[in-house]
Amino acid sequence: MMIKYTALTVLACSLSFCGLNVASASSDVPVSVEVWPLHRGGLVTYQYKVTNLGSKPINAVTIGWNPDAPAVELSEPPTSLSKSFWLSPDKTSSPVGWGAAVRYSDESPKFSIEWIEGNKELQIHPRAGNVTGTPTPTKQANLLPPGKTWDTFSITLEKDDPGYVKGHATVSIGDDIVTVPIKKGDTTPPSVSASILQVTHPDPTTSILSFSVSATDNYDVAPTIILESVKSDKQLPQGDVKSQVGSDVRTVTLKNVSGRKYYVTFSATDASGNKGRKTLTFVCP
Numbered sequence: 472m473m474i475k476y477t478a479l480t481v482l483a484c485s486l487s488f489c490g491l492n493v494a495s496a497s498s499d500v501p502v503s504v505e506v507w508p509l510h511r512g513g514l515v516t517y518q519y520k521v522t523n524l525g526s527k528p529i530n531a532v533t534i535g536w537n538p539d540a541p542a543v544e545l546s547e548p549p550t551s552l553s554k555s556f557w558l559s560p561d562k563t564s565s566p567v568g569w570g571a572a573v574r575y576s577d578e579s580p581k582f583s584i585e586w587i588e589g590n591k592e593l594q595i596h597p598r599a600g601n602v603t604g605t606p607t608p609t610k611q612a613n614l615l616p617p618g619k620t621w622d623t624f625s626i627t628l629e630k631d632d633p634g635y636v637k638g639h640a641t642v643s644i645g646d647d648i649v650t651v652p653i654k655k656g657d658t659t660p661p662s663v664s665a666s667i668l669q670v671t672h673p674d675p676t677t678s679i680l681s682f683s684v685s686a687t688d689n690y691d692v693a694p695t696i697i698l699e700s701v702k703s704d705k706q707l708p709q710g711d712v713k714s715q716v717g718s719d720v721r722t723v724t725l726k727n728v729s730g731r732k733y734y735v736t737f738s739a740t741d742a743s744g745n746k747g748r749k750t751l752t753f754v755c756p
Contacts, residue, residue, distance in 0.1 A: 501525025502649055504532070504640035505656040507622075508631075508742030510693040515742050517635040519624040520656065521615060527645025528614035530591040532624060536574075536583035537639040537650055543581040544639065547632035548573060553580070557604025564625040568613040570606030571626070581634075586624055588612055591643070631695075636744055661688040661739040663696075663749035670753075675727065680753060682721045686739030694739040698723070699748065704732040731755045 503522040508515055523529050535545035549562040555575045563571040568589045575582045589608035615621050626635065641650045665684045672678055686694045698720050701712045705728075712733075713724035725733055736750040 500649060500651055501527075501644055502529065502640075502642045502651060503654065504534075504642070504651055505654045506636050506743070507656040507690065508636060509691040510695070510742050514627050514629060515631050516625055516627045517742075518622060519640075519653075520620055520622040521624060521640075521642070522620040523615050523617050523644070525644050526617050527647075528616050529642055529644045530612070530614050531585060531587040531643035533574075533583050533585040533641040534626075534653070535581075535634055535638045536585075536641050538641060538648075539650055543574075543576065543579055543583050544634040545582050545584065545632060546580070546634055547628050547630055548582065549626055549628055555582075557602065557606075558584075558626075559604065562627055564623055565606070566613060566615070566621055566623045568606060568609035570604065571624075572604075584626060587643075588614060631742060633744060636742075655743050657688075657690045657741065657743040658745060659689045660745040660747035661686040661691070661694040661741050663737055663739045663747045665737050665749040665751055667751060667753065672727070678725045678727055678753070678755065680723045680725065680735070682723075682735070682737070682751070684721060684737045684749070686747065688739075688741045688745075691741035691743070694741045694747075695719070696737060696739045699736045699738040700734075701725075702734045702736075704734075725753070725755070727755045729755055 501524050503524060505520040506517055508517045521532055536543055549558055556573055558571045565571050565586055569586050571584055571586045573582050574585055589606035590612040592606060593608055636655055638653055639650050640653050641648055663686050665682055667680055668683045669681045670678055684696055686696055688694050696719055698714060698716055700716060701723055711726040714720060723735060733753045734750050736748055738746050738748045740746045
């Protein structure tokens with residue numbers, strides 16, 4: 472059984488925070504939400520750290536919903552489904568007694584992801600226990616207490632989505648909800664190393680360059696590397712450069728014009744969106 476909400480329901484209930492007082496972020500915000508994404512095995516995992524800075528417990532956290540706009544902010548779902556649903560353990564991690572649900576509205580292809588404590592879900596939706604995947608309540612509600620940080624909230628996707636890093640978090644804390652911008656935990660760009668491995672000349676007017684390129688990051692184990700640009704100190708007529716700019720390639724074909732300088736730039740982007748670059752210079756013989 473799928474969970475389906477209209478946009479009006481989502482707006483009125485703030486994705487399950489029905490009956491709570493809505494509060495916008497202020498200088499004295501009682502919660503902090505950080506994200507630490509990384510690439511692994513061809514997938515990207517967004518791990519969230521939620522810190523309770525207030526005096527009341529937290530019982531729900533929604534990523535990608537900003538009631539002040541109002542707007543949903545996520546585009547890349549953990550599965551191909553296009554209706555609201557609870558996530559399976561291979562797509563998400565949650566605190567004990569919590570579950571994560573993808574919340575779509577009828578009017579938008581975008582969505583948000585809500586983690587909610589099982590007892591809170593049953594309080595809001597008494598028949599929720601009949602829905603496949605609903606979190607099983609613990610005997611005593613497992614709430615995020617004041618002064619504590621939990622880092623057991625994660626989502627795994629097949630491709631990056633900046634909304635998981637640059638969006639908002641709406642948190643149910645006591646009898647209120649508060650919306651805060653998600654903080655990027657990793658702000659250090661990858662370090663890029665690159666060198667020209669070989670230059671071949673199939674004919675007098677052509678140089679084929681092959682490159683060695685690698686990247687290291689303080690957190691992400693596999694930053695995305697691409698050939699970002701090929702430029703010159705002179706205007707480049709069409710056809711003087713042959714390569715797949717914007718792709719993960721290591722070969723560039725250039726037209727030989729004696730003395731012309733080519734500038735070949737590779738970039739590496741980690742899952743947090745931090746980008747490092749390395750530019751190499753090649754002078755035509």
